[in-house]
Amino acid sequence: MERPIVDPYRRRFLRFLTLGAAAGGISGAALAQTLRVSPRDILEAKEALNVSDFLPIAERTMRPAHFGYLQTGVLDDGTIDANRAAYRNWGIRARRLIDVSRIDLTTKLLGETWASPVVLAPVASQRAYHHEAERPVARAARSRGALQILSTMTNISIETVIADRQGPIWFQLYPTNDMDIAKALVTRADRAGASAIVFTADLLSGGMRRETQERLARMDPGDCSSCHDRSAGFADLVRRKAMFDRFDLGEARTLNNPSLTWEFIRRLRDWTDKKVLVKGIMTPEDAEMALAYGADGLIVSNHGGRAEESLVGTLDALPAIAEKINRRVPLLLDGGIRRGTDVFKALALGASAVCVGRPYIWGLSAFGSEGVEAVLNIMDEELRSVMQQAGVTRIGAIGRNNLTPLG
Ligand SMILES: Cc1cc2nc3c(=O)[nH]c(=O)nc-3n(C[C@H](O)[C@H](O)[C@H](O)COP(=O)(O)O)c2cc1C
Known part of the structure; x- marks a missing residue:
């Protein structure tokens, strides 16, 4: 666990x-x-046998408060467990004597081609994990041909990240409660060269209490007030967040906005010609609403168990959503993906691609860019070998017939 x-x-x-x-x-x-x-300790990125090997190193390199922010779920962290447990309900059907000497992981999403279906999920404030923050992640994405989704809460400017990536990224949007700021964020991302805007819809009300985070923060012997000034509220939250460095904060008081409704997707469409995705979808009804309001793609996500304590794993939610969407738009999924076999199962149940969050941050914190590359490489290698065992040579050919329900 x-x-x-x-x-x-x-x-x-x-x-x-x-x-x-x-x-x-x-x-x-x-x-x-x-x-x-410990036998699990690794000294170099290349020693890692799986992505979880980076976790203890990451823990050791981070302050307890930052580690708590990374690992936390909400309430009892039960939805984190549910995300993982869902993968145990499915087995993979092994097939023999099919030519699997060439495996192709390339993945097409909204007209762009990536080297792998494994995407780097948006993760806020990466300076907490590495002194170069989002830059080593961009370099790793470049060298692996991976899609990187950059958080609104990036420490590094989107222009610099795109220059490091030497190619397009997707920009994740937290709208704030001020629509002028939301529009300015989208316009900046658009002009910088982001090829899609990913609107995160699962934290609009702020999410539930992150108890693990609060407990670990109490154990941090350091002086958090030298970097964080809680009394400054929103201004403190977006201090050192590069997306906010160009405008005064106007009416903005919160990162999210509990009063937003589906109409917001239409507004987004008016603000940009780029593709618009909605992240945080957990039911077929909401998937249908997102499409009705003009979304070009969806991400099935519960924010890595950090939004609601629903106890519904994203993989459990996926089949009904996939059925409803019926391949009209790309459907991504994240939450608890730690193995190539997990990637395979998500693709088999209807995902077009998957995002990973915490694992690449463990790699980043432990070994910088090399660690992120190693995480992506391990995921790809595991996926490649399970595809060989299942007798499937292309991402698009992975389907429900490759799985068997367990238990
Ligand atoms: C420390 C941390 C920060 C995150 N920051 C953001 C963010 O800024 N925007 C967002 O849409 N999702 C954010 N997420 C959620 C991730 O994009 C993703 O949904 C989640 O991490 C996937 O689960 P996994 O960590 O189990 O792979 C964050 C997750 C973590 C762990």
Whole structure:
């Protein structure tokens, strides 16, 4: 289970070792061996056997408060568990004696072609995980030919990220409560070269309480007030967020807006010619509404278990949504994807592509760009090998007939 491995004593012991070794002139390699305190510990990105191998390293490199923000769900974190558990309900049908010597992972979405169906989900404030923030992620996306979705809450400007990516990205929108600001964000992303706007609809009311985050923040021995000034409210939230650096905040008081309705999708359509996707869809009814109001694509998502404590896993929600959509628009899915087999199952149940969130942040925090690349590479390799076992050579050929329900 993907639980925070909160062991402050071990953390302090490792810090003590690091400082002591540096002071005593002990080499990096000797220190690295000392730090390998568990069989799962890796010292280089290439040692990772799976994406979860980056988690303990990431935990060690981050402040407890930031690790809590990354790992948290809401309430009992039950929807995080539901996202993962859903993959256990499906088995993969192994097929033999099909020519699987060439496997093609290329994936077409809204007229663009990507090297893989694995997409980098929007994750806010990446300076909390690496001093270069979103830039190493853009470089990894470039080298892997992957689609990167950039959060409204990016620390690095969208212009710089697109320059690093050397190609289009998608921009994720939190609208704020001020429609002038929402429009300005969309216009800036549009002009910078984003090829799609992804409107996140699952946190409009702010989401439920993130208890794990709050508990871990209490354990952080550092002084959070040197970076965060809670009394400044929204202004503090968007301080150091590059999308907000060009305009005064006007009427904006919140990142989201609980009064928005489906009409907002129409407004978005008026503001941009780019493709518009809605992220956070969990029911066929909402999928239909999004299409009726003009969405070009959907992302089945519960924000990685950070929005509602519904206990409904995204993979469980997918088949009914896919049936309703019937391939009229691309349908992406995220939440709990940790293995190539998970990617395969989501594609088989109707997803056109999948997004991963936390795993690439573990890679980023542990090894920068190399870590993000390794996460994408591992996912692709696992997907490739499960496609071979299932006797499917193209992404578009993966279907419901490749799965069998379990239990
Ligand atoms: C630390 C963190 C920050 C996130 N920030 C955003 C964000 O700014 N915008 C957004 O639409 N989703 C955001 N998400 C949700 C992700 O885009 C994605 O839906 C989720 O992480 C997928 O689940 P996974 O982490 O289990 O892969 C965030 C998720 C995490 C873990």
